[in-house]
Amino acid sequence: MSVLQESPAMAGRPAGERAWTPVCRYADLLPDRGAAALVGHDQVAVFRTFEGGLYAIGNRDPYSGAYVLSRGIVGSRGAEPTVASPMHKQVFSLLTGVSLDDPATAVPTYPIRVTDGTVEVGLDRAA
Amino acid sequence: MNAKRRRDAASTANEERGVLTRQERRTTGEAVPSTGRRVVVVGYGPTAHRLVEALAAGGFAGTVTVLGEEPRPAYDRVALTSYLAGRTVEDLTYPVPGGAAVTVTVTVGARVVDVDRESRTVVTAAGEAVPYDVLVLATGSAPFVPPVPGNDLPGCFAYRTIDDLDAIREAARDGGPGVVVGGGLLGLEAADALRGLGLTTHVVEMSDRLLPRQVDEGGGAVLRNHIEALGLTVHTGAGVAAVEPGPDGRAARLVKPDGEAIDARVVVFSAGIRPRDELARRCGLAVGERGGVVVDAAMRTSDPRVYAVGECALAGGMVYGLVGPCFTQAEVAADRILGGTATFEGADPSAKLKLLGVEVAQFGATAGALDVTYMDPVAGIYKRLFVSDDARTLLGGICVGDAAPYDTLRPFVGRDLPGTPSDLLFAGAGGDRVDLPDDAQVCSCNNVTRGRVRAAVVEHGLTDVQGVKECTRAGTTCGSCVPMLKRILAESGVEVGKALCEHFAYSRAELFDIVQVRGITTFSRLIAEHGTGRGCDICKPVVASILASLGNGHILDGEQAALQDTNDHFLANIQKNGTYSVVPRVPGGEITPEKLIVIGEVARDFGLYTKITGGQRIDLLGARVEQLPRIWKRLVDAGFESGHAYGKALRTVKSCVGSTWCRYGVQDSVGLAIALELRYRGLRAPHKLKSAVSGCARECAEARSKDFGIIATERGWNLYVGGNGGFTPRHADLLAADLPADELVRLIDRFLMFYIRTADRLQRTSAWLENLDGGLDYLREVIVEDSLGICADLDAQMERHVADYADEWRATLEDPERLRRFVSFVNAPGTPDPSIAFETEREQIKPTLIPLEAVSR
Ligand code: SRM
Ligand SMILES: Cc1cc2nc3c(=O)[nH]c(=O)nc-3n(C[C@H](O)[C@H](O)[C@H](O)COP(=O)(O)OP(=O)(O)OC[C@H]3O[C@@H](n4cnc5c(N)ncnc54)[C@H](O)[C@@H]3O)c2cc1C
Ligand code: SF4
Ligand code: FES
Numbered sequence: 001m002s003v004l005q006e007s008p009a010m011a012g013r014p015a016g017e018r019a020w021t022p023v024c025r026y027a028d029l030l031p032d033r034g035a036a037a038l039v040g041h042d043q044v045a046v047f048r049t050f051e052g053g054l055y056a057i058g059n060r061d062p063y064s065g066a067y068v069l070s071r072g073i074v075g076s077r078g079a080e081p082t083v084a085s086p087m088h089k090q091v092f093s094l095l096t097g098v099s100l101d102d103p104a105t106a107v108p109t110y111p112i113r114v115t116d117g118t119v120e121v122g123l124d125r126a127a
Numbered sequence: 128m129n130a131k132r133r134r135d136a137a138s139t140a141n142e143e144r145g146v147l148t149r150q151e152r153r154t155t156g157e158a159v160p161s162t163g164r165r166v167v168v169v170g171y172g173p174t175a176h177r178l179v180e181a182l183a184a185g186g187f188a189g190t191v192t193v194l195g196e197e198p199r200p201a202y203d204r205v206a207l208t209s210y211l212a213g214r215t216v217e218d219l220t221y222p223v224p225g226g227a228a229v230t231v232t233v234t235v236g237a238r239v240v241d242v243d244r245e246s247r248t249v250v251t252a253a254g255e256a257v258p259y260d261v262l263v264l265a266t267g268s269a270p271f272v273p274p275v276p277g278n279d280l281p282g283c284f285a286y287r288t289i290d291d292l293d294a295i296r297e298a299a300r301d302g303g304p305g306v307v308v309g310g311g312l313l314g315l316e317a318a319d320a321l322r323g324l325g326l327t328t329h330v331v332e333m334s335d336r337l338l339p340r341q342v343d344e345g346g347g348a349v350l351r352n353h354i355e356a357l358g359l360t361v362h363t364g365a366g367v368a369a370v371e372p373g374p375d376g377r378a379a380r381l382v383k384p385d386g387e388a389i390d391a392r393v394v395v396f397s398a399g400i401r402p403r404d405e406l407a408r409r410c411g412l413a414v415g416e417r418g419g420v421v422v423d424a425a426m427r428t429s430d431p432r433v434y435a436v437g438e439c440a441l442a443g444g445m446v447y448g449l450v451g452p453c454f455t456q457a458e459v460a461a462d463r464i465l466g467g468t469a470t471f472e473g474a475d476p477s478a479k480l481k482l483l484g485v486e487v488a489q490f491g492a493t494a495g496a497l498d499v500t501y502m503d504p505v506a507g508i509y510k511r512l513f514v515s516d517d518a519r520t521l522l523g524g525i526c527v528g529d530a531a532p533y534d535t536l537r538p539f540v541g542r543d544l545p546g547t548p549s550d551l552l553f554a555g556a557g558g559d560r561v562d563l564p565d566d567a568q569v570c571s572c573n574n575v576t577r578g579r580v581r582a583a584v585v586e587h588g589l590t591d592v593q594g595v596k597e598c599t600r601a602g603t604t605c606g607s608c609v610p611m612l613k614r615i616l617a618e619s620g621v622e623v624g625k626a627l628c629e630h631f632a633y634s635r636a637e638l639f640d641i642v643q644v645r646g647i648t649t650f651s652r653l654i655a656e657h658g659t660g661r662g663c664d665i666c667k668p669v670v671a672s673i674l675a676s677l678g679n680g681h682i683l684d685g686e687q688a689a690l691q692d693t694n695d696h697f698l699a700n701i702q703k704n705g706t707y708s709v710v711p712r713v714p715g716g717e718i719t720p721e722k723l724i725v726i727g728e729v730a731r732d733f734g735l736y737t738k739i740t741g742g743q744r745i746d747l748l749g750a751r752v753e754q755l756p757r758i759w760k761r762l763v764d765a766g767f768e769s770g771h772a773y774g775k776a777l778r779t780v781k782s783c784v785g786s787t788w789c790r791y792g793v794q795d796s797v798g799l800a801i802a803l804e805l806r807y808r809g810l811r812a813p814h815k816l817k818s819a820v821s822g823c824a825r826e827c828a829e830a831r832s833k834d835f836g837i838i839a840t841e842r843g844w845n846l847y848v849g850g851n852g853g854f855t856p857r858h859a860d861l862l863a864a865d866l867p868a869d870e871l872v873r874l875i876d877r878f879l880m881f882y883i884r885t886a887d888r889l890q891r892t893s894a895w896l897e898n899l900d901g902g903l904d905y906l907r908e909v910i911v912e913d914s915l916g917i918c919a920d921l922d923a924q925m926e927r928h929v930a931d932y933a934d935e936w937r938a939t940l941e942d943p944e945r946l947r948r949f950v951s952f953v954n955a956p957g958t959p960d961p962s963i964a965f966e967t968e969r970e971q972i973k974p975t976l977i978p979l980e981a982v983s984r
Contacts (some may be wrong), residue, residue, distance in 0.1 A: 024953040031622075032661070035953040039202075043962070046953070050651070050661055058213055061960075065761055065963045065976065066705035071693040075663035077593060077629065084664030086693030091664070096218050100593065104206055104606050108213035 034070035046069035055094035056110035164189035167259035171631030175265035181461035268400040268438040277370030282378030299324035314397040321481035488533035490539035491523025538567030572604035623652025659931035675811035694773035710772035715800035716743030723736030742779040768934035786821030792822035794839030849896035853971035876925040877910035
């Protein structure tokens with residue numbers, strides 16, 4: 001068993017607010033392919049996998065600096081859904097944004113959901 | 128989630144290893160008083176986490192109470208900087224360990240302020256008292272902040288916690304210069320971070336060189352050059368006398384002892400660490416003269432019920448500032464609490480880092496009886512090995528700019544050198560072949576030996592680095608040993624040769640046969656029936672190419688669209704800034720003035736960079752995705768078609784001017800080149816295909832450097848195959864001489880189709896031919912004498928290709944469904960990618976490159 005609790009001194013801190021931005025219809029996304037979306041000032045790469053899962057990570061390839069991850073090849077490593085940068089083929093986890101070849105490097109991940117057939121990406125606003 | 132899954136696997140693996148191996152090295156056999164059911168851990172950093180994990184994995188049956196001062200559970204501090212590059216707190220956070228027998232309670236935001244050793248309780252700042260049978264201090268260390276005036280002004284920071292980084296990021300929003308005090312490992316990492324946040328960055332280092340603890344003077348100088356070339360300013364031999372505020376009360380400048388001031392809106396102190404031993408001092412435990420809680424080899428403090436582990440501990444007179452030794456200490460303490468007899472016998476403070484893009488590594492001793500230095504100031508490389516006085520035993524080494532010796536030689540520290548020191552330093556690649564002993568440590572962060580990795584590979588049938596990480600934990604912390612893990616996999620005879628990737632156990636040629644024989648037309652069916660998982664960037668384009676070679680319609684249709692590499696997906700070649708190039712086909716290099724003018728007009732109207740390629744055609748570069756259809760519409764309307772510069776397909780058939788004009792020419796080389804280019808255009812292959820036709824033996828078209836090259840003779844054409852002008856140039860071999868045109872074409876048809884059927888992925892014809900059993904003679908038997916009886920098949924396949932060819936770009940423009948992908952943003956189709964910018968050079972555009980924050984480790 002394990003329990004994680006906050007010290008009484010910490011309780012009552014306000015949680016951040018989350019804003020959802022609609023980006024496209026779910027049906028607009030090709031299975032196993034990505035698309036780029038502008039969410040606030042962030043470029044977000046949105047993916048729909050073959051099984052129908054949705055993922056959102058930063059569109060910027062940290063190795064080349066170019067905003068291209070949405071154009072990479074979607075696939076899997078073991079059970080983990082992945083995308084390979086189209087620039088030099090480093091593979092990133094769609095779950096965590098971590099580069100699976102170089103765990104010290106990662107791209108941001110974003111919350112993503114479908115509401116009435118519309119794909120929405122979440123951005124946390126600091127409280 | 129996955130990170131969790133991986134760690135669970137790792138902790139199971141942990142049961143089998145580590146602790147047990149250390150028990151074998153026992154030095155004491157005494158009884159162990161310091162066990163009990165209630166364990167309290169003070170501090171929740173990486174070391175505490177590893178300790179709790181080891182207790183849970185060891186089947187500890189009691190309660191573990193962890194009290195951590197930070198407002199969040201333990202996270203991977205080694206990867207702290209990646210937080211600024213976008214990793215989230217959740218990504219970095221370790222899962223709270225648990226187990227069947229143990230109860231783990233973690234309280235965050237709870238600072239322990241006192242320990243009463245009499246009543247065996249600790250007291251938190253909130254006034255809570257927690258009783259213990261065994262206490263573990265894992266309080267880590269704090270950055271040393273020089274006691275100078277102004278060191279606590281707003282704008283001054285440490286670089287240790289997620290909260291520190293949040294505060295630094297916030298302060299950096301206003302821009303301005305940043306100064307890092309301290310030019311050690313952490314200081315340079317912090318400098319890298321400030322640079323990544325867009326600040327003009329200075330580094331102030333007390334000693335006469337950067338990384339004074341890791342590198343010597345020579346290495347420091349090379350490193351300094353690298354770093355200054357990145358635009359950072361380095362001040363060595365300089366301390367800090369004061370930080371002075373500006374009118375807004377925030378830090379404005381840092382004053383050096385010599386009185387010189389450096390403008391600084393953000394000041395980061397990273398001038399070494401101090402063990403957090405304040406609790407230990409308070410409750411009367413022995414502490415070292417320069418700090419650190421004194422422990423014995425069992426990690427026990429002067430009170431046997433109290434352990435200290437990690438960066439707060441002074442073990443064997445040393446405070447270890449690297450996570451590897453801290454983890455080992457945690458495992459030793461856990462083993463003791465479980466009643467074991469493990470001991471900590473010191474650790475090698477090796478480190479390999481990529482700081483600001485420069486590899487820096489140090490292992491073993493930093494001095495020795497003899498040393499050998501290799502220095503290349505132009506390339507910025509400095510390597511030095513320390514050896515015993517008989518030059519046989521390796522003592523240590525330092526590398527800057529090229530850390531290869533770290534991987535190959537670190538495991539030899541304290542052993543006989545596997546070669547002469549100078550050979551080992553100069554050989555470069557030669558060093559890769561050095562054989563490591565089994566007990567050599569390959570992963571110092573997790574204390575994993577080569578033997579352990581090899582055993583895991585064999586026992587669990589591992590086939591990749593990911594598997595090794597999950598099984599042994601090697602490579603999961605700083606990642607610097609990953610190249611080594613790859614080598615061990617290769618040495619262990621892991622069959623990497625044949626299987627395409629983790630999703631298919633077949634070679635490309637085998638897959639080709641499966642697809643053809645079974646009549647498979649989709650990737651989904653192929654992977655469902657003959658593979659595993661969902662594919663990757665290796666197998667998907669291979670299958671896409673096989674399906675295309677076998678004539679399965681437009682490459683952007685249906686499921687095939689998702690298989691294509693980005694180049695095929697956008698029917699254009701991606702460039703370094705994310706824009707694309709446009710290369711219309713110019714068969715044989717022959718072009719009318721009208722068409723030339725159209726290309727010029729399109730390039731001008733869309734502002735594209737224009738260049739004559741080495742393939743006798745014209746490249747238009749710098750097009751954004753959403754411009755591609757409009758550009759191609761203009762080109763297609765003028766009669767151009769795709770040049771397949773993006774595809775693993777036929778590129779160009781170059782020609783010389785030939786007999787029509789040239790006074791030496793014996794055949795119409797231009798006419799033949801055009802006919803061949805039109806015949807084979809669009810043909811998808813394992814790699815790209817190039818050809819050329821020369822009108823006589825003077826060979827102005829360089830046909831013998833092509834995959835198939837044709838040279839005119841008085842009586843017909845000579846056909847050469849397997850040439851290459853790229854990585855490994857190879858002259859093509861003469862396959863048949865003096866052929867009439869129809870026979871020539873038939874032979875080329877068969878040659879190409881046989882290659883497409885049997886080559887490996889990304890294998891050009893030159894490499895394919897060299898690896899073909901029986902070589903050129905065998906090829907001749909198959910495609911001239913039809914020894915396999917497949918020629919009719921090959922011929923038919925090529926006829927189908929020729930009959931089915933359609934221009935991909937024209938077909939794309941005609942189909943709104945296919946056109947939908949050509950937008951920068953799904954939710955803002957009219958908005959161009961704001962990150963793409965150009966400057967002017969020689970009257971044309973050139974990409975303005977996005978500055979890269981150096982990728983850390
Ligand atoms: C544009 C061009 C250079 C130029 O400005 O002249 C060029 C540009 C590229 N070459 Fe090339 N090569 C160009 C002629 C050549 C030639 C000369 C020739 O074709 O006569 C060679 C040596 C001949 C040969 O291939 O044997 C050549 C050998 C390579 C190689 C090495 C291939 C090999 O097997 O050794 C690569 C890498 C690869 O394909 O894996 C490459 C790859 C590339 C890529 C595709 C790299 C990439 O992935 O981004 C470049 C991008 C082109 C683009 O349009 O975006 N390029 N490249 C030439 C285009 C020719 C054309 O009209 O299609
Ligand atoms: C930016 C950075 C990069 C690094 N890179 C590397 C690297 O590449 N390789 C490497 O090997 N090492 C690296 N390190 C060092 C590595 O992070 C440390 O060795 C490791 O964190 C030590 O773990 P620890 O648990 O002993 O101490 P800490 O990580 O310091 O954790 C101690 C915890 O205890 C808490 N604490 C202290 N006192 C109390 C108290 N009284 N009550 C409650 N809680 C308390 C602290 O708040 C802290 O959370 C790096 C460190 C930093 C800061
Ligand atoms: S190869 Fe021969 S025919 Fe062609 S241009 Fe050169 S000299 Fe003339
Ligand atoms: S040496 Fe750091 S992860 Fe292996």
